[in-house]
Amino acid sequence: MEFKEKLISSHLAFEEDLDLTDNVHQTRANALKIFEEKGFPTRKDELWKYTSLDALIREDYSLFPKSEANIELKDVKKYFLYDTDTYKVIFIDGVYSPFLSNTTHDGLDVCLMSAALSKPKYRDLINTYFNKIAPSDESLTALNTSYAKEGAFVYIPKKTVAEKPIEIIHFSSGDQDSLWLQPRNLIVIDKNSQVQIIERHQSLKQHPVVTNSVSEIYVHEDSFVDYYKLQNDLTSASLIDNTYIKQEKNSHASVHTFALGGKLIRNNLRFFHTGKHILSTLKGVTILEGKQHVDHSTMVHHSQPNCESHQDYKGIFSERSEGVFNGQILVDKIAQKTNAFQQNNNVLLDDKATVNSKPQLEIFADDVKCSHGCTIGQMDEEALFYLRSRGIPKKEAKALMTYAFANNVLESVQLPSLKKRINGQIARKLGVNLGFEL
Amino acid sequence: MAYTEEELKKELETKEYEYGFYTDIESDTFPVGLNEEIIRKISEKKGEPTWMTEWRLEAYSNWKEMEEPEWANVNYKKPDLQSISYYSAPKQKPKYDNLDQVDPELLETFNKLGISIEEQKKLSGVAVDIVVDSVSVATTFRETLAEKGIIFCSISEAIKEHPGLVKKYIGTVIPPKDNYYAALNSAVFTDGSFCYIPKGVRCPMELSTYFRINQAGTGQFERTLVIADDSSYVSYLEGCTAPSRDENQLHAAVVELIAMDDAEIKYSTVQNWYPGDKEGKGGVYNFVTKRGLCNTRSKISWTQVETGSAVTWKYPSCILKGDHSIGEFYSIAVTNNFQQADTGTKMIHLGNNTRSTIISKGISAGNSQNSYRGLVQVGSRAKNARNFSQCDSLLIGNKCGAHTFPYIEAKSNTAHVEHEATTSKIGEDQIFYCNQRGIDTEKAIALIVNGFSKEVLNKLPMEFAVEAQKLLEISLEGSVG
Numbered sequence: 001m002e003f004k005e006k007l008i009s010s011h012l013a014f015e016e017d018l019d020l021t022d023n024v025h026q027t028r029a030n031a032l033k034i035f036e037e038k039g040f041p042t043r044k045d046e047l048w049k050y051t052s053l054d055a056l057i058r059e060d061y062s063l064f065p066k067s068e069a070n071i072e073l074k075d076v077k078k079y080f081l082y083d084t085d086t087y088k089v090i091f092i093d094g095v096y097s098p099f100l101s102n103t104t105h106d107g108l109d110v111c112l113m114s115a116a117l118s119k120p121k122y123r124d125l126i127n128t129y130f131n132k133i134a135p136s137d138e139s140l141t142a143l144n145t146s147y148a149k150e151g152a153f154v155y156i157p158k159k160t161v162a163e164k165p166i167e168i169i170h171f172s173s174g175d176q177d178s179l180w181l182q183p184r185n186l187i188v189i190d191k192n193s194q195v196q197i198i199e200r201h202q203s204l205k206q207h208p209v210v211t212n213s214v215s216e217i218y219v220h221e222d223s224f225v226d227y228y229k230l231q232n233d234l235t236s237a238s239l240i241d242n243t244y245i246k247q248e249k250n251s252h253a254s255v256h257t258f259a260l261g262g263k264l265i266r267n268n269l270r271f272f273h274t275g276k277h278i279l280s281t282l283k284g285v286t287i288l289e290g291k292q293h294v295d296h297s298t299m300v301h302h303s304q305p306n307c308e309s310h311q312d313y314k315g316i317f318s319e320r321s322e323g324v325f326n327g328q329i330l331v332d333k334i335a336q337k338t339n340a341f342q343q344n345n346n347v348l349l350d351d352k353a354t355v356n357s358k359p360q361l362e363i364f365a366d367d368v369k370c371s372h373g374c375t376i377g378q379m380d381e382e383a384l385f386y387l388r389s390r391g392i393p394k395k396e397a398k399a400l401m402t403y404a405f406a407n408n409v410l411e412s413v414q415l416p417s418l419k420k421r422i423n424g425q426i427a428r429k430l431g432v433n434l435g436f437e438l
Numbered sequence: 439m440a441y442t443e444e445e446l447k448k449e450l451e452t453k454e455y456e457y458g459f460y461t462d463i464e465s466d467t468f469p470v471g472l473n474e475e476i477i478r479k480i481s482e483k484k485g486e487p488t489w490m491t492e493w494r495l496e497a498y499s500n501w502k503e504m505e506e507p508e509w510a511n512v513n514y515k516k517p518d519l520q521s522i523s524y525y526s527a528p529k530q531k532p533k534y535d536n537l538d539q540v541d542p543e544l545l546e547t548f549n550k551l552g553i554s555i556e557e558q559k560k561l562s563g564v565a566v567d568i569v570v571d572s573v574s575v576a577t578t579f580r581e582t583l584a585e586k587g588i589i590f591c592s593i594s595e596a597i598k599e600h601p602g603l604v605k606k607y608i609g610t611v612i613p614p615k616d617n618y619y620a621a622l623n624s625a626v627f628t629d630g631s632f633c634y635i636p637k638g639v640r641c642p643m644e645l646s647t648y649f650r651i652n653q654a655g656t657g658q659f660e661r662t663l664v665i666a667d668d669s670s671y672v673s674y675l676e677g678c679t680a681p682s683r684d685e686n687q688l689h690a691a692v693v694e695l696i697a698m699d700d701a702e703i704k705y706s707t708v709q710n711w712y713p714g715d716k717e718g719k720g721g722v723y724n725f726v727t728k729r730g731l732c733n734t735r736s737k738i739s740w741t742q743v744e745t746g747s748a749v750t751w752k753y754p755s756c757i758l759k760g761d762h763s764i765g766e767f768y769s770i771a772v773t774n775n776f777q778q779a780d781t782g783t784k785m786i787h788l789g790n791n792t793r794s795t796i797i798s799k800g801i802s803a804g805n806s807q808n809s810y811r812g813l814v815q816v817g818s819r820a821k822n823a824r825n826f827s828q829c830d831s832l833l834i835g836n837k838c839g840a841h842t843f844p845y846i847e848a849k850s851n852t853a854h855v856e857h858e859a860t861t862s863k864i865g866e867d868q869i870f871y872c873n874q875r876g877i878d879t880e881k882a883i884a885l886i887v888n889g890f891s892k893e894v895l896n897k898l899p900m901e902f903a904v905e906a907q908k909l910l911e912i913s914l915e916g917s918v919g
Contacts, residue, residue, distance in 0.1 A: 336836070374844070
């Protein structure tokens with residue numbers, strides 16, 4: 001049986017222990033129909049031109065974990081940002097782990113999607129926000145919606161600053177042979193509030209796991225969300241991340257994506273604007289080797305005047321790795337005085353590495369400043385020589401230049417401990433110890 | 439202020455097509471429709487050898503299997519290809535000994551277009567192969583060129599007189615089944631130009647053709663083949679204007695360039711087909727396939743000024759097959775009223791040490807849509823490929839759109855690819871700066887638009903730059919000084 005059929009036929013079993021009378025059930029059923037109709041995207045879809053899911057979906061995956069995995073804190077502690085006190089929402093094989101988590105209802109809600117979906121107190125929020133910006137015609141998002149049950153739910157009320165960052169971590173234990181996970185996150189930041197969120201997907205053992213995640217983020221007036229995606233997984237893990245962000249006037253949403261490892265990573269990042277003076281920031285660093293594949297697909301839809309967006313994606317590719325950047329800026333007729341910038345810089349280190357870049361501008365308003373730039377090149381031999389002539393070994397010199405190349409993005413990370421962590425990860429990846437903190 | 443952008447916009451919208459006229463020449467037209475019979479008849483009429491007829495029929499059978507492409511960023515009513523007459527030639531077709539024998543009405547047409555054959559002959563030294571409704575009626579400077587061994591004639595003549603060359607090269611750069619319109623063209627092309635520059639010859643003058651669509655209801659299917667043999671050089675000009683017409687006309691041309699080792703081809707186009715009136719009614723559909731093949735150390739340079747056509751779909755490309763070969767693309771695309779243009783280039787880097795440059799300038803006004811769509815591809819075995827692309831768009835008014843769809847695919851770690859694009863309007867501060875220095879707004883806009891497109895205009899041959907300027911004026915009068 002093909003995996004698509006399995007997904008469709010398993011849906012009944014999935015709904016067995018759920019309340020079939022509420023609205024969400026209808027949403028799931030509709031989404032399943034859309035997925036059934038559309039199926040998985042193929043390379044014939046313009047947005048999937050450079051990334052093929054064929055090899056992934058040829059395998060078979062179990063949709064429900066068979067038993068509860070036994071994981072101790074010491075096994076996973078290293079994946080936490082331990083030196084900061086954080087709220088944590090931890091899942092193991094798609095199942096919530098109360099033992100590892102640190103949730104709250106005190107002033108703000110950091111809890112579970114399953115709780116939010118079932119408890120009457122959240123019904124209004126769910127009715128207002130759940131599945132409202134996720135486009136109904138995208139098949140993978142529809143697939144996630146049809147299985148939407150668990151994930152993180154964050155609600156920051158008006159005039160609240162979340163004092164601690166929130167960590168959302170999905171572990172896969174490796175106890176199952178192969179696993180298909182579909183977490184669903186909903187994050188609502190009400191007026192005049194602020195929050196920092198770190199999302200991470202991590203497998204603990206080499207085993208095939210595919211995560212098809214959907215996050216909906218609502219940023220209300222005058223609010224600020226700072227979102228970090230850490231993608232440094234084992235080479236057996238694949239991730240399809242769909243993030244949709246809706247911003248109201250004077251809000252600022254910033255998303256940093258650090259794609260440092262995984263078999264196949266696809267990031268669909270979409271921004272929708274509903275008011276004036278909105279700022280959207282999209283930044284990313286990709287460092288790959290082996291046969292890894294990362295695809296960043298971004299879209300910023302400027303539908304209101306006086307808004308601004310900045311995109312900056314850096315990629316370094318060695319061995320046989322493949323990088324894709326597909327950025328889209330859409331400026332509607334009424335979105336005058338838009339400033340939209342997009343930049344994609346790539347370095348190819350080996351001759352089997354590939355970069356496919358497609359930065360697009362679609363502009364219907366005349367009083368705008370829009371630009372995009374894209375470069376593909378190599379490490380500057382002369383700069384390398386300069387460093388080496390001053391006694392810095394080749395490896396370190398290369399690492400220094402890599403840091404310099406990615407610095408624009410790393411610089412804007414607001415959490416010092418996270419910045420240190422990412423620097424450490426990059427240093428490990430490059431196999432160097434520079435002997436000083438960057 | 440004497441002249442505001444508002445006024446400029448209004449003027450652009452109301453500017454009527456100056457070259458819209460219709461010359462009444464009795465034409466020899468086929469019944470409408472397309473089938474094998476028609477293709478055989480075209481081939482027979484032109485006295486073509488059997489291999490050519492077979493080649494056409496094969497292209498036709500391929501075409502029947504194909505579907506019209508829909509990926510371009512343009513909207514239009516698909517032309518009904520069965521309601522087009524595929525052959526139309528002026529009735530009087532004898533070869534003229536001198537200009538006096540040419541139908542005076544036809545000469546009048548040329549005069550209105552500003553192409554004075556005598557003048558061109560005497561003053562500019564340009565050999566002109568004028569095509570009216572697909573059949574060449576006047577060819578000049580043949581002898582001068584023949585002395586050097588250069589063949590410059592219509593493709594039908596070439597098929598008859600130089601079948602070896604044509605058979606060897608036609609369809610090698612753009613195979614008949616390349617795409618829908620190339621296949622259609624391969625099946626039904628009625629005329630076009632053929633040019634062969636022998637080894638080591640530097641063509642002493644600019645070669646030039648003017649295409650015109652003249653007969654109502656005829657599509658024009660031109661086929662151009664330019665071959666520059668080893669170490670030769672040629673500069674080739676192509677320019678077009680078309681009369682006003684209410685129904686949409688189809689223009690599906692194919693241009694193939696072959697640059698052998700160390701050869702250089704410079705291909706310049708000024709395109710000014712009828713763009714439709716200001717309600718977007720009428721206008722020419724321009725679906726053109728242009729491609730050049732570069733061998734070792736050769737260079738192909740495309741320069742185009744696109745001001746006309748209701749719908750343009752055109753991607754002059756370079757296949758950089760030989761080592762050290764160079765591809766260039768310089769383009770100005772101006773759209774106004776309801777015009778739509780989806781144009782750009784493809785640079786395919788296959789050889790080592792290949793270089794390409796892309797400079798594209800888009801100017802959109804009125805309700806028009808202007809897209810740049812380009813591909814830069816570096817193969818895994820292409821070492822040290824270098825590309826620089828720059829796409830700038832200028833928007834005049836807020837009803838138009840400018841779009842950029844670059845595709846960049848690099849498979850080699852020695853590749854250097856740079857792409858940049860900007861979109862802007864004419865800055866208030868720029869105009870203010872000019873005003874401050876005593877330059878009125880009209881002149882200021884002219885200066886800015888001129889400066890914006892200068893980089894490309896500079897690439898045009900001298901003789902053509904005048905024509906290009908003239909055509910830019912029609913599309914954006916008041917803004918080009």
